[in-house]
Amino acid sequence: MKRYIFSLVITILIVFTTSFESFGQTKASFGGYVRDAKTEEPLIGASVIIEGTQLGAVTNIDGYYEIKNIEPQSYTVTASYVGYQKSSRFNVTVRSGGIPNVNFELSQDIEKLEGVTVRANPFIKNEETPLSIQKLSPEEIATYPGGNNDIAKVAQSLPGVSGSVGGFRNDIIIRGGAPNENVYYLDGIEIPNINHFSTQGSAGGPVGLLNVSFFEGVTLSSSAFASQYDNVLSGVLQFDQRDGNRREFRNNFRLSSSEAAITTEGPLFKKEDEERSNTSFIASVRRSYLQLLFQAIDLPFLPDYWDYQYKLSHKIDDYNELIFTGVGSIDDLTINAPDDFSPEQQAVLDQIPVIKQWSTTSGLSWKRRFKDNSGFMTTALSTNILNNQFEQFQDNVNQEGLVFSNNSQEQEIKLRYNYTKFLEDWTINSGFIVQEAIYTNSTDFAGDRRGFSYENNFNFTRYGANAQASRNFLNDRLGLSAGFRFDGNTFTESGNEIYKTFSPRASISYTLDEKRKWTINASAGRYYKIPPYTILGFANENGEFLNRDAEYIQSDHLVAGIEYLVTPSSRFSIEGFYKRYDNYPVSVIDSVSLANLGGGFSVLGNEEIESVGLGRTYGMEFLYQRKLTKDFYAILAYTLYRSEFTGFDKDEYLRSTWDNQNLITFTGGYKFGNNWELSARVRYLGRTPLAPVDQEATLRAYPSIVRDYSRQGDLLLDPFNQTDIRIDKKWNFDNWTFNIFFEVQNAFVQDLPSEPSFGLRRDDMGDIIQPRELVRIEDVSNSSLLPNLGVVIDF
Incomplete structure (x- = not known):
């Protein structure tokens, strides 16, 4: 039965692939905002280019730019402005069906070295939380293997994060701490849990309840928490x-x-x-x-x-x-x-x-x-x-x-x-x-x-x-x-x-x-x-x-x-x-x-x-x-x-x-x-x-x-x-x-551990x-x- 299902899925994938391959590709466009990372003030006249191409644009009075006539695929996009460090967004997947805004926040370049271009560190950090911090981009979230669009499973790919072993569970365990030692914020609004069928008093459950199509990014801090976050022990x-x-x-x-x-x-x-x-x-x-x-x-x-x-x-x-x-x-x-x-x-x-x-x-x-x-x-x-x-x-x-x-x-x-x-x-x-x-x-x-x-x-x-x-x-x-x-x-x-x-x-x-x-x-x-x-x-x-x-x-x-x-x-x-x-x-x-x-x-x-x-x-x-x-x-x-x-x-x-x-x-x-x-x-x-x-x-x-x-x-x-x-x-x-997309969980058919089970004779x-x-x-x-x-x- 399992072999039949697997073969059927492969057949469907091949049919879809060969059927659509004959259609031609079309052009696409995207835009976004460039702002000061500290004050959030729009930066007027900032340059945004798609690396490896001749395509680019300059921001208007609102700090907005738009780049048109792009061949749909993945690119690295870079923003620059005089007196600021360059910043790059990697893995920007351009598609004709539209993509979310590609926004940039540029930091001022304090150290001005003649002839030297200073590029911002692409791995997020700040003075309050200079370490133990990770961030996933929207594209990394959307195409996460084995995640089935489940943001809790996506978070388990981050360093030091694991889930419960055995059972139908979706816990987030950070550096050996219990599942209820974490807090979750949605645009600054705290949410008590991120899973369906959540364990009351804890936070885990079998299936995540947040929609990955919403997110501009996911950031995990596993220590050095800023003081505005209360009730947190692990993440x-x-x-x-x-x-x-x-x-x-x-x-x-x-x-x-x-x-x-x-x-x-x-x-x-x-x-x-x-x-x-x-x-x-x-x-x-x-x-x-x-x-x-x-x-x-x-x-x-x-x-x-x-x-x-x-x-x-x-x-x-x-x-x-x-x-x-x-x-x-x-x-x-x-x-x-x-x-x-x-x-x-x-x-x-x-x-x-x-x-x-x-x-x-x-x-x-x-x-x-x-x-x-x-x-x-x-x-x-x-x-x-x-x-x-x-x-x-x-x-x-x-x-x-x-x-x-x-x-x-x-x-x-x-x-x-x-x-x-x-x-x-x-x-x-x-x-x-x-x-x-x-x-x-x-x-x-x-x-x-x-x-x-x-x-x-x-x-x-x-x-x-x-x-x-x-x-x-x-x-x-x-x-x-x-x-x-x-x-x-x-x-x-x-x-x-x-x-x-x-x-x-x-x-x-x-x-x-x-x-x-x-x-x-x-x-x-x-x-x-x-x-x-x-x-x-x-x-x-x-x-x-x-x-x-x-x-x-x-x-x-x-x-x-x-x-x-x-x-x-x-x-x-x-x-x-x-x-x-x-x-x-x-x-x-x-x-x-x-x-x-x-x-x-x-x-x-x-x-x-x-x-x-x-x-x-x-x-x-x-x-x-x-x-x-x-x-x-x-x-x-x-x-x-x-x-x-x-x-x-x-x-x-x-x-x-x-x-x-x-x-x-x-x-x-x-x-x-x-x-x-x-x-x-x-x-x-x-x-x-x-x-x-x-x-x-x-x-x-x-x-x-x-x-x-x-x-x-x-x-x-x-x-x-x-x-x-x-x-x-x-x-x-x-x-x-x-x-x-087609994904296979447990691709090498490895025997997964489970707890001993007991019942009545x-x-x-x-x-x-x-x-x-x-x-x-x-x-x-x-x-x-x-x-x-x-x-x-x-x-």
Whole structure:
């Protein structure tokens, strides 16, 4: 059957290719803005050229340029302006169906050397975050192999980032930290999670909910966090959405083996005599039909989801802009009883939860740029809601014999203000955040070992303030930054003792040579995170909150590294990092640090805890990155690390669930002629330590699986090793582009690790044999090759 599907996909690909190849290519165009990187002032008369051609343009009074009559393919585009460093955008794929604006932000050239052209470093950094920062371009996001347009999977290609091993998961694990140690921002608006069927109290889930067609770039900071980011311990992921087209209406349609999505954008209130509108929109909706595939191959669960995303931008004048943006999802994980009995299918059927979930985030932000170009301010008002209905039954098919039920909703209303001021050579950032947290929960442990139920609700205020100062010295060769923030809340017992969350941070960057090839970087900082609402809202059968004495989780970072620019488009870097944790929540019932949890589908933190755990992650990271030059691009990274946490015994560090020790990632591609592209992703992750199943306790609590956390790390899964390959082909016609892609996940059919599975002993008809006995399910092969065929149409 698998061979038949694979052959069918190949045949379809060949038919499409040969059919469209006879059509001729057409010309294309693109444009964008060139601005000052610091003040965002438009640069009038800046030159923009397509390298290797005679094509180019000069910006107008608005800083806008447009280049026409271009042969559709991939180019390097360079912008230059007198007194500024040149900047290049690599891998700009021009297509007749239209492309998003190619924008540039140029930095002033402080060091003026006669006869020497200074080119900006193409790998993003700044004084506040001079290291541990990575960025992916829109084209790298769109053609990511094995990602299936899933932004969470795309982020896993970045150095030091891995996902959970085993199971239907999409977690983001950064340098050995837990999945819920990261924060996510959409154009400055914080979103609590980026996945469908997200684990409440954590952030992971099986499928990403953000549309890749929206993004101008994705930036990851894995340390040296700027002071405006609160509640982060391991990583900040910033998703920069592009503005909708202000000149004409454009659409994007995407169809793959698991979903269909439509994106539309264009100007609003545009008059006939106007070249562009001051108001634009971009919106999308996506529908899964993964549930149809799962039902066809007789899997015991059916994931069904919708998601939507939108952005409305309005330019009030040259100095003021309003942005209204949002994202949401509707998720329904239902049970599908297989036609034929098998022990492994029955075990999944017994243990899978029934999930109905929806989430929404929306925000309005106002950005005001000062008329004297001395700074700007941003004010954002946003709200986000997660509604989670999670149930598990003795009989999931008929939903009888309730074992565990959690029906809860968490909502946040946030006001965030940031102020940036340029004082001669100094950049000063300051701001504050005030947010109202609203939480309701109804939990029934009917068949669980805890055996009680409770209902509660609360609302409280969280607040925080920050400040940071940065400056470059010695003709921009030395960069220094220092800042602090503090946070508090009105719920926990020590929440208003803000001195306990005072978090200083500092960074330094120094360029060793005049050609700016060698740079050393270092940072140190202390960061805090409030425990999840699932922890704060846990109560006993009398409705009394048991975790009001919970402390903010503390993490101290020390990072140092060196970077070498091999060429203007490639770099090599080495970083060493050390993270120390304090006040980590430890489960009272299981005596395990919650740092080891969050990689499953249950609710994280709905239990009594004590803030006594310690932890540490440390290691080295080696990176080689090459932007698209001579038709080839690549990211190769190796992270050698350890991740350890304690329970109640602070002297006993145990290997955490994320302590894989070795992480190798490679993502690269080659662009052939005639708009063909071949790309690949290779991931290797060392052995995964887990706590073995306590079989006696599991038999009593079945279908709940109980682990023996006193033996955390005794069970080691085999290393994870997977290669994904993708082929893209584009055809350009008059005003529209047709792109077909074919990708193969696990191309070399490698056996992927999975946890040991347990179920009740049953007869050939699937009936439970009495007396009940827990048995290990015979391991099944996880070496499937997964083909995926899709089309993308821009028009």
